[in-house]
Amino acid sequence: MTDLDTLSVNTIRGLCTDAVQKANAGHPGTPMGMAPVAHTLWQRFLRLDPADPVWPHRDRFVLCEGHASALLWSLPHLTGVRTVDPRGEVLGRPAVTLDDLKSFRQIGSRCPGHPEYPWTSGVETTTGPLGQEVATSVGMAVAGRWLGAGFSRGDFTLFDFGGYALAGDGCTMEGVSAEAASLAGRLQLSNPCWIYDSDRVTIDGHTDIAFTEDVGASRAFHTCRAESERPPLVLVHSPIGYSTVEDPPKAHGTPFGPEGSHQARPRIPPDADFHVPDGVPDRFARGIGARGAGLRTAWERTFDACRSALPAFPADPKGLASRDPSGQVLDAVAEAVPWFLGGPADLTPSTKTRLTFAGARG
Incomplete structure (x- = not known):
């Protein structure tokens, strides 16, 4: 991990603890311990273009530990995720501004x-x-x-996106989590990659990550990507409230206080709350920003090539009865959409609605 990466991790920690401290409410413990893992995931592995956060082929990141939302709010801010309006249009403004972070947990806040x-x-x-969120990640x-089975054609793989779910002890104690995990194993899903955050439990046979560096995290996520037949589980030992307090239960859901908050932000001026050092946003822009834009552009080229390979229906100079091209279109659609059904009782010869492509049933 370079000095700038370390500074980026400490910036995440600083924004999280400052947001909780200003609100005088929240859960700072988990963000402090999991900041290095979240940094590594977003900066190096997560398939996401901050400039187009609704790109269909993106990886899905689920923060099962929803109480640790300060961790999630810091990441879109630092990576420059754009706002998407209710119609799905990407707007020019950032999704999470510094002012949004300062209004953490307040009525109407984006955080x-x-x-x-x-x-x-x-x-x-x-x-x-x-x-619930563990099950959602399986869904x-x-x-x-x-989507991959329905829309990938020949050499065109349109959908094989993955997912990452950050879960803790409480998440895995619920029965629905075990049921969802059982289903994922039964279906041989190679994602989501579950990142199990625990400072107390040791599970043999899984990847352990050192919380002070990203070498172990990178190795673990590479292993997750290589898996093809079962959902991977990454075990992380992350001390709650790392570097700040000696009372883990208190660190879970209590602000650290001014002194503790300053201690949580190594190399960041103690009197500079919500401070983002020079170089950190650019570091993310050259990481997830450039990587995500490149992946999205490459996918769009694949999408365009796939679309251009679809059947064309040029106009017949002699003219065709509308039922003829209608039947051709129905045939093309039905071949691409397995659940497509239709029929006109005993009038198929007249209306041209009998499907004729190879594999059609009826």
Whole structure:
């Protein structure tokens, strides 16, 4: 991890603890411990273009530990995620501004106490009830596989996006989490990658990450990407309230106080609340920003090539009865859409609605 990467991690920590301190409410402990892992994931692995956060082929990031939302709010701010309006149009303004962070947990804030979809761009799902979000991440993985099976054609792979779900002890204690995990294993889903944040539990046979550097995190996420037959689980030992307090239960959901907040931000001036050092935004722009834009552009080229390979229906100079091209279109649509059904009782010869492509049933 370079000095600038370390500064970026400490900036995440500083923004999180400052937001909680200003609101005098919130959960600073988890963001402090998980900042290095979140930094590594977003900066180096997450398939996301901050300039187009609703790009269909993006990876989905689910913060199952919704109470740790300060961690999520700092990431769109530092990476420059853009706002998306209710119609799905990407706007020029940032999704989370510094003023938004300063209004953390306040009425009308873009940074509420738990992530709210679609209130703030960059949030994939509302999180709060423990366990629900683990199941949601499995649903997203099922949707990704379904889209890939339905829309990928020949050499064109349009959808194989993944997902990452950051979960803690409370999330995994709920029955719905075990049921969702069982389903993911039964379906042999290779995502989501569950990042299990625990400072107390040791599970043998899984990848352990040192919380002070990103070498272990990078190795773990590379392993996750290589998995093809089962949902991977990454175990992270992250001390609650790392570097700030000696009382972990208190650090879970209590502001650190001015002195503790300053201690949580190494190399950041103690009197500079909500401080983003020079070079940190540019570091993210050259990381996830450039990488995400390149991945999205490459996907759009694939999408355009796939679209150009679709059947064309040029006009017949002699003219055709409308039922003839209608039948051709129905055939093309039905071949691409497996659940397409239709029929006109006994009039198929007249209306040209009998499907004739290879594999058609009827």
